[in-house]
Amino acid sequence: MNKPLRHGPGVAIVCLLLALLSACSSSPVTQNQGGAAPASKPRPAQDGAPDYFKDVSQIPDAVPVPHTGAFKASPYRVLGRNYNPMKDGRNYRETGLASWYGTKFHGQLTANGEPYDLYGMTAAHKTLPLPTYVRVTNLDNNRSIIVRVNDRGPFHSDRIIDLSYAGAVKLGFAEQGVGRVRVEGIDPVAWQQENNPGYLVKAQPAATPPRPAPASSVAPSGSNVGLYLQVGAFASDQAAEQLRSQLQGMVSAPVFVSPIEVESRTLHRVRLGPVNDHAEAERLMETVRLANLGNPSLVSAN
Template identity: 40%
Template sequence: MKVFGVIAPVKVNYGLIFVAIVTALMSGCMSTPTSTPSSGIRDEPITPGRDSAPSHRPEAHTLISATPKHEAIKRAGNRSPYKVAGIQYSVLASPKGYKERGGASWYGAKFHGRKTSNGETYNQYAMSAAHKTLPIPCYVKVTNLANNKQVIVRVNDRGPFHSKRIIDLSYAAAIKLGYVDKGVAQVEVEYVDPDQWQREQAAKARAKTQVKATPVTAGAVAHATAKPVAKAQPYLQIAAVSNRASADKLAASIRPLVSEPVQVSATQSGTTTLYRVRVGPLSSRQTAPAIQAKLQAAGFAAGHLITR
């Protein structure tokens, strides 16, 4: 006969269960939370009404272009390819030779103090810019095609993600180019090679120094200020009369007889204005006798030879 025993009741240790629950909760709180890593792309496009100018507006003449210099191209801000709003962009391997025309916008107070695509802090008063594909950092010269104003800026951000714009300038750069109030402008963007730019600046500085250092002598001043003396030319003065109509009539009568110009000019003699009738300038003094002979044969005075 199979004998069934009585099962003894199990004693539950509630203290151990409580400790286990508390331990699980604490480990959950102490675990590292997961987060989406930053893409390093400022993918919020600027739209009218969403950004604004700061309260302080510097004068354009006080703003100075960025100074091009060699900087290492780092990974920050140069991930390639990358996507924004479903569109893929590829960063250029080199900025050399880059030149493009298109629309420019600007971004200001809303993004001031935020991180740019390469991890720097955006400063709306600095000469900087955002570009979709140029390596970060690099320098470009931007020309406003409407007024030919120019500025050199340092590219340290990504954008603008707008089909009709090729560059997003800082607030200060937009002031320098004269389109901050309008908001957008048609521009030309051209890469600036730091070596070439520095050579050009050095050449300008040398030329300026040479001009200042060149001694100026009295003779040099006289040579620089003296007006060139025109070569004296021969004329035949036929008459000098006080009546302009008479002078014009005489000149009109002489013109068919000679191939040289016949002129009427006024001169002051004391309080009287005289009108001189002259033939010339003559090609040479040697032609004067033949002209005088023609005039005399036609009944006019031969006149006298002068030079002026």
């Protein structure tokens, strides 16, 4: 379905002066292939900041959470130009200008089908898959935030990202309309491992020697039997079961939890297999990585 898109405020300083707003927007255009639901309610004639004060410094950053559903990355066309979104935004890095959008789009549906909240920590990007988490750093003051990309835009050649009003205020460029930023994609699984101890233990401690595997469970190079993938290992059996359930819903290979005792504690390993050959193993590894569910590795069956 078609959906109005916007260029974000900070289109021109002239617009700021004429409208006496902290930001402004050019006329909306129609997205031809965005696939988003239509806007849910009438919009103000011009974009800008809310006319009431709220301390956005207390609004927390978005928390990167592994996405288990389908990503929105379909090609689309806007203003006579075709866009082909990336399939994976975790390694995305770019420096350029950021703008923001506010009251005109507050409550409207984003390209991801979620209501836009000018006080939410979200953003719009032309080609990142939806959703993607990114860190945005203001290069003029070194302030940094994490936002969830759930919308398309800004469709100006000199802008690389459109932030929510709250995001622009926290980065300190809302009044100017635009700011120089660095945008860096985030791997939610790696972020959770770093910031949530115990979330995912991916490797057995080196001090614990691995048990010898039965000869039939280890596939030599070129063999077409006995290949297994380990996606992760958890101290919590519930966390392991949750990942097992998520994986089983998206792959055809058997998924199972294999407990192991390590230094007087139990790790619950989540594994796939057996896999027929290396090509199939590589395909499954890429499928799991793109779903942000981990970085699988080939292991023995023990």
